[in-house]
Amino acid sequence: MEQQPVSALQAQALKRKEKLKALRERQLQGRDQAEGEPDCKRAAAAEEVETEDRHRDLKLRNYTPEDEELKERQVPKAKPASVEDKVKDQLEAANPEPVIEEVDLANLAPRKPDWDLKRDVAKKLEKLEKRTQKAIAELIRERLKGSETELAGAVGAVAEEEADSD
Structure with missing residues (x-):
């Protein structure tokens, strides 16, 4: 240049x-x-x-x-701000006030890692539980039918023994 x-x-x-x-x-x-x-x-x-x-x-x-x-155009003298006030303001800003005063412990407890799996499988387990109860009831009925004949035979045998012993 x-x-x-x-x-x-x-x-x-x-x-x-x-x-x-x-x-x-x-x-x-x-x-x-x-x-x-x-x-x-x-x-x-x-x-x-x-x-x-x-x-x-x-x-x-x-x-x-x-x-x-x-x-009229003269700017008024600037008064320096107190350092103590600035420090107090910064300390107050650094300490946030608690947002929630009462804490619900149930919400704070961590969930188990498989909570979502249990939630998804719960409906299927209800159906299986109903089927299982029906199957157990049916097995009990079959045993009772089979045991009635055995029971009748056992009662008859006991009655014969008593008749023989009399």
Whole structure:
């Protein structure tokens, strides 16, 4: 990059300022023509805009002005925050308050690893349990039928022995 002499840089800055001024005037003229203001009011408005632009960014932090208008622009002295208050706030933020005051122990107890398998198989086990009960009842009936004949024979044998012994 070539370094230009200071005077050339100043000349470019002046050209930019002139272009910006011309642009502002065109914008103001466009607004004013739409509103129908006379030329003298437009000029006064342009001056007000320029002075507002100059003073809009003016904030006096370290300088105490003597002028009353500038004293209004003075920023009040900043008071440093207490370190103790900041530390207390951080400590309070670090200690979260308990969300649940009463704890249900049943919900905290861990589930057994096969709880989902038992849940899925429960319906099938109910059907099998019914079938098993029916099968057991049927087996008992068959034994009772078989034991009735044996029981009748046993009773008859006992009766014969008693008759023989009498």
